[in-house]
Amino acid sequence: MSKSTLEMSHQEWLEDRKKGIGGSDVGTILGLNKWKSPYQLWLEKTGQVVIEETENEPAYWGNVLEEVVAKEFQERTGKKVRRRNQVFEHLLHPFLRANIDRDVVGENAILECKTANQFLGKEWEGEEVPLSYLCQVQHYMNVLNKDYCYIAVLIGGQRFIWKRIARDQELIDTITERLVEFWETNVVEGIEPVIDGSEATADFLKEKYADVEENQTALPSRFDELIEQKRELKRTKKEIESAIRQVDNEIISELGKREASIGITQRNIISWKLVSTKRMNTKKLAEKYPDIASDEEIYSITESRRLTEKEIK
Template sequence: MSVQVILPADRAAWLDARKQDVTASVAGALLGIHPYQTPYGLWAEKSGRVASDDTDNPVLRRGRLLEPVVIEMLREDRPDWTVEYRRDNAYYRHVEHRIGATPDAFATRPDIYGRGIVQVKTVADDKFRREWIDADTGEVVLPLWIAVQAIVEATLTESTWACVAVMVIGRGIDLQIVDVPLNTRVMNRLRREVREFWRMVEECREPSIDWNRDGASIVDVYRDSMPDRKDLTQVIGLDGTVCAFWDARQDYSHASKIMEATRPRILHALGAAEAGFTKNWNITARTSVRTGPNGQPVKSRSLRISPKENPDARF
C-alpha cells in the first residue's frame, strides 16, 4: 500500500496537506452517513469552488484542549495498555486513492495482537444519550461516520485494531472506550466512492444535491454573477419553485408591513412595563443592551407574544 506520512511543521502545513485528499473525518459523507457534511458540500470544497472552513469553534476547541486529558484518562482506565501519544499531527495519505487521516494516538493492549489506533472524541452528556445510546438496549452504539473515520485511520496506518475513546461531559466527566470492527467491505466501498468523487471533481460534474442540507453550499458556490441572461424554460419544475419563492416573499413582505405597523401600538400600550396582557394574549417586551459598532451601548426591546391558555386569567 502506497502510504505517504507527512509531518507538518505547523497547523497551516497540516491543513494544506489535507486539501488534496478525502480525509477520514469527512469520509462518511460519501457514504451518506455524515451529519455535518454532504457529497455536494465536499465537492464544492475540494473543487475549489468554496473555501474550506478551517476556523476554530467552541466544539473544535473543546476537543483540541481536552484531547490530552482523554489520553490521561485512557491510561488510568487501561493501565495494561501502552498508549503512544505524539501530538505531531502526522498525516497519513494513500497517494493513489487520495484518502488521508491523522490518528490521535496509537496503542498496544494485551488482549489484541498488534498496534491499534485510538480516536479521541468529546461529547456533551445529553448528545451522548441522544446519539450514542441505543434506546432499546441502553448500549453504546458508535455513530457510523465515526466508525468509518476509525476504519480509515486503522487502514492507512496498517493497524490491526481500532477504538474510540470518548469523554462524556456533564456534571462530571466519564470515559467510554468503544472498539471498532475493521470491516474491509466498508473500506472497499469507500475507495470506490472516493475514486468516483475525484473523477467528478476533475470532470466538473456535480454530485447529487440534498436540497434540505446543501442550500448554504449552493449559495456560496454561485456567489458571483456574470452579465448574462439564461434561458431556464427547460429546467423541469423550476416554474413551480420560482412561484413558491414569489408567494413566500409576498407573504413575508405583507407580514413585515403589518408587524411594522402594529409593533409601535403594542409598545405604546405597554409603556415602560416589560410585560402585559390582554384578554387573549400575554405580551413581553424586555429591554436588552448590546454593544454598537463604535463601542456605544445600543438598547432595544424584543417583543414576544403568546396566547393565553385561560383568557379569564390576569397573567
C-alpha cells in the same frame, strides 16, 4: 507512506487537506454530516471556494481535551499510546489519507479520542457508535492496515467510556468504493456531484450566491420538469400535513373530553401543554412611545433571497 505535520502552519495544513480525502471527509462524502454536504466538500477540494475553518467551542475543547482522554484511556486499560504527528496515505490510493490521534503500542491498533455533550450520550450507549465515527475509524484502519481501533469518549465532561471496534472489511470496501468514486470522478475529472436536498447545501448556496446580479437568463427545459416536480411535492406535503393535523385533532379532542392536558398510553406519554410566547407589539409601542418607534437606529434590515415560480400563461 506518510509525511510529518509538525512543521506545518494551520494554513498549510488546510491547503494540504485539498490534496486528499481525510477522516473528517468520510462522513460528508457518505452523506452522514448534517453540517456539510458532498457538494460543498467538492467545491472545497477543487479550489472553487476558500476553506474558512473557524474553530467553534466544541471543536476547540475537543482538541484541548484530546490529551486528557488519551491519558485516561491509558489509566483505565493499562495500554500505552503514542502520538503520531503525521498524515498517512493508502498504498494503492494515496489520496486516501489518515491523521490519527494515537497509535496503541504493542498492538496493530489505533486510538481515537472523542468528546460529546450530554445530549449526544445516547449515541454511545451499549455497543453503539455514531455511524459517522464508525466509518471514519474503518477508513483509518484501511489506510494504516490496522486490525482494530479503540475509541475513547468523554461525555458531558463527566462520563468516560471506551470501545473496541474491529476491522470490517466488507464495510471498508463499501466506503472505499464511494471515496474513490468521489475523488476520481468529482475531484479529478471535475464532474459536479448531484446537488442534494440537505440544509447544509441550501445554506451554502444561499450564502455563495447572495450577491448575484439582478439579471435575467434562459434556463434549459428540464427546469420546467423540476418545477412541476416541486409543485407535486408541495401537494403531497399538504396532504401529509393535513393527515398529521387530523391525528393531532383526534388526540386534542379526546384530551379535552377527559379534561386533561396529559395522556398516557401503553407506549407513549402525550402532552398538550400551555406554551407562553412573548412578542413585541409594534403598534402599541408606536402609540405609547412614538419617538422611539420612529427612530430608524433601532431597526435593522436583513436581506435574503426567496425562490418563487409562476407558470407563464
